[in-house]
Amino acid sequence: MTKHNTIAIIGGGVIGLSIGWQLLRRGKKVDIFERGEAGKSASWVSAGMLAPVSEAGFEEMDLLQLNLASIEQFPRFADELKEDTGIDIDFRTEGTMMIAVDRDQSEHLRRLYEFREKIELPVEWLTGSEAREREPELSPAIKSAVWIPNDYQVDNRKLIHALIEAVKKLNGSLYEQTPVESIETSGKKLTGISANGEHRHYSEVVIANGAWARSIKGLPEDIRPPVRPVKGQILTLRMTDDFTLRKVIRSPEAYFAPKKDGRLIIGATVEEKGFETYPTAGGIKDILESAWEAVPGIYDLPLEEINVGLRPASRDNAPIISDTPLAGLYIATGHYRHGILLTPVTAYEIADLIINGKPSELIQPFSLLRFK
Numbered sequence: 001m002t003k004h005n006t007i008a009i010i011g012g013g014v015i016g017l018s019i020g021w022q023l024l025r026r027g028k029k030v031d032i033f034e035r036g037e038a039g040k041s042a043s044w045v046s047a048g049m050l051a052p053v054s055e056a057g058f059e060e061m062d063l064l065q066l067n068l069a070s071i072e073q074f075p076r077f078a079d080e081l082k083e084d085t086g087i088d089i090d091f092r093t094e095g096t097m098m099i100a101v102d103r104d105q106s107e108h109l110r111r112l113y114e115f116r117e118k119i120e121l122p123v124e125w126l127t128g129s130e131a132r133e134r135e136p137e138l139s140p141a142i143k144s145a146v147w148i149p150n151d152y153q154v155d156n157r158k159l160i161h162a163l164i165e166a167v168k169k170l171n172g173s174l175y176e177q178t179p180v181e182s183i184e185t186s187g188k189k190l191t192g193i194s195a196n197g198e199h200r201h202y203s204e205v206v207i208a209n210g211a212w213a214r215s216i217k218g219l220p221e222d223i224r225p226p227v228r229p230v231k232g233q234i235l236t237l238r239m240t241d242d243f244t245l246r247k248v249i250r251s252p253e254a255y256f257a258p259k260k261d262g263r264l265i266i267g268a269t270v271e272e273k274g275f276e277t278y279p280t281a282g283g284i285k286d287i288l289e290s291a292w293e294a295v296p297g298i299y300d301l302p303l304e305e306i307n308v309g310l311r312p313a314s315r316d317n318a319p320i321i322s323d324t325p326l327a328g329l330y331i332a333t334g335h336y337r338h339g340i341l342l343t344p345v346t347a348y349e350i351a352d353l354i355i356n357g358k359p360s361e362l363i364q365p366f367s368l369l370r371f372k
Ligand SMILES: Cc1cc2nc3c(=O)[nH]c(=O)nc-3n(C[C@H](O)[C@H](O)[C@H](O)COP(=O)(O)OP(=O)(O)OC[C@H]3O[C@@H](n4cnc5c(N)ncnc54)[C@H](O)[C@@H]3O)c2cc1C
Pocket: 010, 011, 012, 013, 014, 015, 016, 033, 034, 035, 036, 037, 038, 039, 040, 041, 042, 043, 044, 045, 046, 047, 048, 049, 050, 178, 179, 180, 181, 208, 209, 210, 211, 212, 216, 231, 232, 233, 234, 267, 268, 308, 309, 310, 311, 312, 332, 333, 334, 335, 336, 337, 338, 339, 340, 341, 342
């Protein structure tokens, strides 16, 4: 089968789907290969927080710029999805509160606050009672909080649903239950992929299969993305009429992402356990204990789901949004804790890169070549 004008995308998570959709929007033909059901891996179990400011790290200025660029693009991205599918992805702008439950946490939070103030991110220091005024479900034990007006959230499951619909509406092909085994080359030339045992010719391929990106065969060692899985256990409770949270709440050991449909996502563990995907008693106990300490009212809420996902993390924990030394081969993975946040910027930038042949300044720090 020869498809010279079609771009193959490996992986049907938010990253692969959104790149495919944006390429379709730019008039390209796209085949997306998903080994299972599209969107049902890390993207599905995610909490959907869009948290560039709360997650800003001391030595991650390039990543902060990328994260800020992506959250700024979210309204346009959500509008385009709605335009193409009619689906609203619940992009919510009620803001985020980082909280401290004891004195040690409060001192740590003060340092995080001062760092954000110094680099001119919008933050506000709150006392415990000021925090409770804004979110009455918080424990009276809360010592202090930082209010972050511009960290938002989205319903990641609606996002997935909308992306699948958008790909179909724009006549993209989504092949589910179709694992890609290898990238095929001839000499130094990309010739296509092998999927379900069948060779398919493509001159342009995007590797976007999350935590599994290293396992695609046929890649020369210097092009193999250094990505590992980082296990995350996460829970879903159901909010009741007499319990409502609206804002995202983050304590050092647990976070809360309340969704419009009444789900309350509480997460998450961060574990280096290879490809292990079962929940553990200890993991769930730790999340619930920390969460209960911050918001005691969760005690009586119905527990609906326990999920485990594998975050794709690169060697330096920053994403790889890049072309490669093999002409026509692109990589979009390693989004780690920010894959939902980084969906718009990754989709726009990879689509532009494929069409213009040149990475923008914004994504140059995220080139595969930094690992040489
Ligand atoms: C518990 C948890 C909470 C999180 N919370 C947040 C959050 O609040 N905000 C945020 O921004 N991010 C969050 N993340 C991170 C985010 O979910 C990920 O970074 C993002 O989903 C990665 O998307 P992806 O498309 O690269 O990977 P995935 O969603 O894992 O998709 C990769 C797909 O590739 C497919 N695949 C694998 N191998 C092959 C193959 N050989 N051939 C074909 N298909 C293949 C898989 O089946 C899978 O569907 C969280 C992650 C976890 C685990």
